[in-house]
Amino acid sequence: MKTQIKRAAITILASFFCLHVYCQKESLIIKPGATWPDTEGNHINVHGGGIIFYHNTYYWFGEYRLPRNDMDRSHYGVGCYSSKDLVKWKNEGFALQVTDDTTSLLVRGCVIERPKVIYNKKTGKFVMWFHHELKGQGYRAALTGVAVSNTITGPYKYIRSLRPNAGIWPVNFTEEQKNATVKASDLKSGSDEWKKAVKDGLFLRRDFAGGQMARDMNLFVDSDGKAYHIFSSEENQTLHIAELTDDYLNFTGRYFRVLPGDSNEAPAIFKKNGKYFLFTSGTTGWKPNPGRVAVSDGLFKDWTPLGNPSRGTENENKTTFGSQSTYVLPVEGKKDLLIFMADRWIPENLADSRYIWLPVEWENGTPIIKWYPEWDITRLK
Numbered sequence: 001m002k003t004q005i006k007r008a009a010i011t012i013l014a015s016f017f018c019l020h021v022y023c024q025k026e027s028l029i030i031k032p033g034a035t036w037p038d039t040e041g042n043h044i045n046v047h048g049g050g051i052i053f054y055h056n057t058y059y060w061f062g063e064y065r066l067p068r069n070d071m072d073r074s075h076y077g078v079g080c081y082s083s084k085d086l087v088k089w090k091n092e093g094f095a096l097q098v099t100d101d102t103t104s105l106l107v108r109g110c111v112i113e114r115p116k117v118i119y120n121k122k123t124g125k126f127v128m129w130f131h132h133e134l135k136g137q138g139y140r141a142a143l144t145g146v147a148v149s150n151t152i153t154g155p156y157k158y159i160r161s162l163r164p165n166a167g168i169w170p171v172n173f174t175e176e177q178k179n180a181t182v183k184a185s186d187l188k189s190g191s192d193e194w195k196k197a198v199k200d201g202l203f204l205r206r207d208f209a210g211g212q213m214a215r216d217m218n219l220f221v222d223s224d225g226k227a228y229h230i231f232s233s234e235e236n237q238t239l240h241i242a243e244l245t246d247d248y249l250n251f252t253g254r255y256f257r258v259l260p261g262d263s264n265e266a267p268a269i270f271k272k273n274g275k276y277f278l279f280t281s282g283t284t285g286w287k288p289n290p291g292r293v294a295v296s297d298g299l300f301k302d303w304t305p306l307g308n309p310s311r312g313t314e315n316e317n318k319t320t321f322g323s324q325s326t327y328v329l330p331v332e333g334k335k336d337l338l339i340f341m342a343d344r345w346i347p348e349n350l351a352d353s354r355y356i357w358l359p360v361e362w363e364n365g366t367p368i369i370k371w372y373p374e375w376d377i378t379r380l381k
């Protein structure tokens with residue numbers, strides 16, 4: 001009897017040990033805010049990025065920043081990394097690079113931010129859009145650039161940069177708004193009258209002929225294969241969601257103003273149970289601010305703000321855990337796991353900026369985020 005008990009105890013202990021080893025081997029730990037070495041040991045350099053899943057592999061695209069300390073905002077272009085498990089990332093080199101050709105808008109010294117890549121099933125091509133600012137012009141140009149490639153890692157062929165939807169009114173713009181004559185120079189910037197005029201399209205009308213400003217951006221492919229470009233427009237006061245053509249290389253001219261006058265940027269959009277959700281930030285440059293989340297029944301339907309998604313200490317909520325949203329990633333094979341991806345910017349050395357990845361959680365239908373110093377992808381469904 002004693003031997004039997006002993007044997008049973010040994011078997012149980014052994015099983016626990018095996019389970020422990022198995023779990024350790026399988027765990028995939030994310031450490032938000034830590035340095036994140038790639039397979040060569042260098043901190044991953046794809047800031048303001050997004051991820052696409054293709055042929056059983058994740059590809060992470062983002063801003064490849066120069067490791068400098070001199071506030072130099074220039075960089076080499078768009079970096080790409082690949083991974084099977086979202087934790088170990090291999091550097092795939094540049095997907096798009098700035099050039100020394102001074103006749104190109106992509107000349108070294110220009111700014112490429114928040115690049116995103118989507119796959120077009122009809123054309124079999126990968127399409128990249130990015131926020132593009134021209135050399136020596138600060139953030140004045142407010143363009144969006146597009147590039148295309150037959151292979152996912154590139155190199156992508158640069159097509160052009162533009163201000164979208166020149167000469168076209170958004171679908172949710174009234175006749176009264178179209179015909180208003182008030183000008184920015186008539187109003188005191190920041191006054192109540194100015195705020196109302198901005199909400200009613202002051203800057204949209206100003207930019208009507210030349211095309212709408214396009215800064216912080218994201219892309220979204222809906223379940224029917226239609227793709228949308230979402231960007232901070234109208235002097236960063238209003239987001240636009242603009243439909244892309246079937247090849248994803250241009251705008252169709254259908255676009256919708258989202259939360260007019262609310263000054264949102266860093267848009268990251270996702271769909272869950274038929275509803276569309278949108279994480280954004282306020283507009284404080286590299287400094288983090290309280291994040292925001294909104295919901296809608298359709299991309300071209302009115303959006304309802306749901307407040308600040310952060311559930312941490314007062315200070316954490318004021319800064320979105322020290323970060324700014326960039327993408328929401330649905331994890332393959334996991335029914336409910338969506339990863340809120342954000343950047344903790346280090347403006348003195350943008351290359352060293354950190355990645356804040358947290359699982360999206362839910363509170364009465366509202367997506368929320370909580371802080372975990374580390375968490376295991378394998379533990380979530």
Ligand code: GAL
Pocket residue numbers: 048113114216265266283284285286324
């Ligand atoms: C932020 C924006 C970043 C970058 C930065 C420059 O507001 O989200 O992508 O453009 O401003 O100051």
